[in-house]
Amino acid sequence: MKSTTRFNFLLYGMYLCLLIVSAGLFRTQVINGSDYREASERNRIRLIRREAPRGNIYDRNGLPVATNRPALYAYIIPEDFDPKDIPELSPLLGLTEWDIRQRISKARGASFTPVLLKSDLSLDTAMQIEEKRPKFSGVFIQVKAIRFYPQHETAAHVVGYIGKMTKEEYEKLDHSVYGYDSWIGRSGIERLYDQMLRGEDGGVQLEVNARGVPINVLSEKDVTVGHDLYISIDANFESKVRPLLAGQKGAILVGDIKTGGLLTAISTPGFDPNVFVTPEQKKERLDVIGSKEKPLLNRGFNGLYPPGSVFKLLTAIAGLETGVITPHTTFTCRGFFKLNRKSRPYKCWYKGGHGRVDFYRALERSCNVYFYNVGRLLGEKRLAEYARKFGFGSPVDLSFPNVSGVVPDQEWKKKAVHDQWYTGDTISFAIGQGYLLVSPLQILQMVTTIATDGRVSKPLLIFDKNEPSKTELGIHPETFKALKQGMLQVVQSDYGTGQLARVDFEKLAGKTGTAQAPPGLPHAWMGAFFPYEDPKIAIVVFVERGKSGGIAAANMVKEVVRIWNEAYGTAVI
Amino acid sequence: MVPRLFKEIHWPMFFVILILTGIGIASIYSATFRMQENYAVKQLGWAGIAVFVFFVTVWVGYRPFFNMSYLLYGISIVLLILVLIMGEVRSGASRWIDVGPFALQPSELAKISTIIVLADLFAGRPIFFGQKRILLLASILVLIPCVLVLKQPDLGSALVFIPMFLAIIFLWGVRIRYLVIFFIGVIASMPFAWHFLKPYQQKRILVFLDPSIDPIGVSYTAIQSKIAVGSGQIWGKGWLQGTQTHLDFVPEHHTDFIFSVIGEEFGFLGCLLLVLLFALLITYAFQIMQNTTDLRARLLATGISVILFFQVAVNIGMTIGLAPITGIPLPLVSYGGSSLVMTFFGLGLLESIYKERSIF
Known part of the structure; x- marks a missing residue:
């Protein structure tokens, strides 16, 4: 009998609820109905x-x-x-x-x-x-x-x-x-x-x-x-630097080494964001979106290019760290390099040959043959390992989207190109050519790492009151010392490839790059930090099809340093 | 085969179902005839499929579904997980899986398959000893789909599991003190459940308690739907004559708020008829339960009728401010293919329990 009671309890419980609902309907529709009808007719709300x-x-x-x-x-x-x-x-x-x-x-x-x-x-x-x-x-x-x-x-x-x-x-x-x-x-x-x-x-x-x-x-x-x-950008500074790239495609990045904040991140051609929010500017908006110049592409963060000789810095680090070379190791440059008797010659940019060069001189003059040798001794595995250690091949940890780029090795080549790895690929890799692709932001990260002896601050775009977080890479201080010395010579020596960037008020250190990217003219690169003694800023200049790193990019670096010095510097001109 | 299929069918129940579906299609048409998409015709198509599913279920009979109860349950859990991973997001919730031209709502399948599993589980167990263990097991079986649905987030569909579960164990013969413990448990867990809810769900419940806190959002909806229903008065404004709902004052007026259209256009008498038809349906369900000797079938029928009842009561309640706005459709009436087809499936199971009531 008990189950029948429960059965009825449930059924009548449901009836009761439906009755309550009906009573609610009665209240809403019959008792208060006329009020609601009036409200709906006037639709006054x-x-x-x-x-x-x-x-x-x-x-x-x-x-x-x-x-x-x-x-x-x-x-x-x-x-x-x-x-x-x-x-x-x-x-x-x-x-x-x-x-x-x-x-x-x-x-x-x-x-x-x-x-x-x-x-x-x-x-x-x-x-x-x-x-x-x-x-x-x-x-x-x-x-x-x-x-x-x-x-x-x-x-x-x-x-x-x-x-x-x-x-x-x-x-x-x-x-x-x-x-x-x-x-x-x-x-x-x-x-x-x-x-x-x-x-x-x-x-x-x-x-x-x-x-x-x-x-x-x-x-x-x-x-x-x-x-x-x-944000960490200095708009005044940026607006003074921007005209340097006028009429060209490229990127200029300047990072504050002490805080990690980016002072400027210029990419040209640019666009005026107001066209996206101003109702009457539909035509301009469509122009920006459809332009072949790709003004919306942030070349500094999302452009991928071969770095050319700027990458020799990394090959140098890998060489010194693994003990493959010391700063006193010398190689002889006759203007070309051969893997063996029958191989094709890999050329140095200086046809006459640099002669017998040590590490510093090789960096200073950007001798390809020297770094071909280093690359060959290292092998592509160790090169790729150090490239990844310095942030290539993955996005820069910026809490802002940027590209990862390509660090090639055997596995990558098999997957992407369906071909085996040749020693020639290692040789190209060592001087920043071949399959390697980087973003200017990654170069900035590398330059900053060198300038701070590996105690690099996490790059920032949003202003943060907290102490910048630093990472330690575990690279020997002697390595950075040698590298900085080399980079100083690039600018300060009269044989240096970056001497056009020299400023007369303080010492600047850097490395140029002229990256072959056929068809068309080569890309111009320069990565630098300033001042040499106590680095405050890191600079990367990249000019798409800029022809020569030592001329186009170095000139711009010089101007950037001059403008920065006017705004922030203490040195008297 | 065909004559045998149509023999011994509970025709009155079938006609009540058809009338309710018809009222639904007419109201959907009225709610949407100014829109571009023809929802009424779509719903008519769904009704066709639903009737087909209904008769297939009757033909198959309810017994085979018990044999594959755990399979069905497993499938619905997998679908619920899938919908969380790759479901289509609408209005901030992912409740649908795109299957070709239409979207599947796995929570509808989960409701029915959970009932079948529970009925199967309880019917085989004696009520005189070992209640605790079996109740614990059953609670877990209910909690899994319930939490997954809540995660979508779909508060309304998740809530449906609670009365369904309580009604099934109640009729099975759970000790009253356990039932009381369950009630206390549900109430005690509310503060925890509160943190589990999305801010907008919390807002809906707060608005139910105090409509003045969110004048531009939910409470606007609540007020407007109340005006719509109330303005129907006794006789209603007539089909296609509603103004409140047509003018977009009430959102979702072809799905969750379809009752506001019915209230406005058919008035109190129309609403009363609708409530009576649902009451009739529940009465039929209970008659069918009384006539079967199979305990499994009885518990199955309990679950199906309680789900139906709960959705009707809460849905109508929320349009007139008696219940918070939780996103529960009006069964058989609201627009929505998954809901319609699964409701017909459940009613088909009921029908087959009637048809196979006395196999000695």
Whole structure:
């Protein structure tokens, strides 16, 4: 019998619940029905969403690089609007009557939802509309923030830009955070830190009368402003350095060695992020996106190129560390190098040959034959091992996307090229040619590592009050000492390949590179640190098809150091 | 074969199901006829598939499903894990797996397969000793799909498992003190469950308690759906005549909030009819339970009818502010293929229990 009791208990329990639901329906529909009917007929509640202003982004000196400017938007609630007003409204807004009708009819089915009529109105227009009140019921002007990048091209690749969310994105995101019309970070810091920068939207529930005029605020939620961010870039400095690359494709990176913060990360050609946020600049926007020059590509972080002779620094480190050579080891350069009697000659850039050179002289004059020999003694395995140790082949730990590049070895070649590894590949690898591909940012990381004797700070783009985290590589100090001495000679010696970078107020050390990348002219590279005695900055200049590292890149390094010295230096010129 | 299939069918129940589905399609049409996508026709197609599934289930009978209960359960757990890994994300939740042209909602399968597993498990166990062990095992079987669904996050579908489980053990003959312990357990675990919820889910529950905290989000929906239902008054505004729902005041008005369309257009009498039809369905289910001698079938029928009831009560409750907004569809009525087909499958099982009620 007990089970029958339970059976009935369950059944009648369900009946009871349904009865309660029915009672609820009775209360809502019959007792309070007329109130709700009235509310629905007048449809008197309007919801107006207010977008939270996005947080600003400042450079290291507090100069705004991304901020908001107020802009006026004209909206219309179709249901509250009298179409007779269209002829008068259209000249005011500079829209054709057909345009306005089109916009209104698009919203059919949701005629109480405000529809955008025109964005970024002039103050004059807005005033004229307001003056004609009570005409134009249903039309209202709202002040909204438009993203503005006051530095235009400067730091654009780092800061990034925002864009309107697509319908697909909206479907995927949490609707309580992202509104239908929300902006979202599309690239750079704007995208990486979107969560932080965006605040929380607010809004009001308004009660309106039959003509759509608000008569009462039912409830209101304040907007929460987004967080501000400080980046390590010095916008003033960058805007002075940028003209050096005018008309050329390339990248200049300058890192603050003490803090790890990047002072500048220029990539040319650049773009003005404002075209992505200004409603009236659709044509410019499409130009930037479609350009063959690829202005959106951040060449410093995401460009992949053969490093050429700059990579000899790494071959040198590997050689010294493994004991394959000492700074006193000499090789004879006759202008070419042969693996054996029958092999083809691998040329040195200096046809006459450098003669008998030791380690320092080899770096100073960038002797290919010397490093062919080192590379051959090392073998590709050890070369690849040290290249990876110095960060090649994987993205730089920057909390900002950048490419990994290619460090070739036997396994890689089998997979990617379906061919075995030849000793000739090792020879090319040793002087930064062949299959090796690096980003300018990775070169900056290597130069910084050398300049700091391996106690390198983690590179940063966002300002961080914490003590920079340092990593130890376990490389002997003598190795760095020898390398720095060599790099000093590159610039200071009258035979050095980088002597054009020499500045007259303090000692500079660096290494040039002229990377063959047929078809077309070679790429120009130079990596340097300054001052030699107590390094404060690391510099990488990369010029796509720049012809010669010793000329194009070295000249720019000199200018960068001069500009930096004016801003930060203590040396008297 | 065909005549034998249609013999001994509980026709009244089948017609109630069809009427409810018909009301659903009519309301979906009314809710969406201004939109580009033709949801009503799609739902009609789903109804066709669902009726087919219903009769296939009746033809196969409920017994084979018990034989493969753990297989079904395993499949649904795998699908639930898959949906978390590679599911399609909509509105911040991943509940669907894309299968060619349509999206599968594995939580629907999980509900039914969990019922089958539980019914199979309990029916074979005596109630007089060893209750603790069996209850522990059963709790784990329920908890796995429940947590996976909650992780999607789909609070509504996860909640459904609780009354289903309680009703099955209740009818099986669980000691009342264990039931009390379970109740206390559920209530005691709420503060922990609270942290498990996504902020927007927490917000929905807070809004239920105090509608003024989120005027632009959920509470706006809650108020608007209440206005929609209330404005239907006694007679309703008539089919296709609703204004609240058509004007987009109520979101998701063809899925979770379909009842606001019904309330607005068919009024209190229409709503009452709908509730009565569901009550009738539950009554039929209980009649079928009374007529079977197979304990497994009885527990299976319990689970199916409780799930149906719970979804109806909570769904209607949330449109009129009696329950928090949790995303539970109105069975047979809301738009959604997975839900419709699986509901018909469950009802098909019920039907087959009726058909095979007295095999001596």
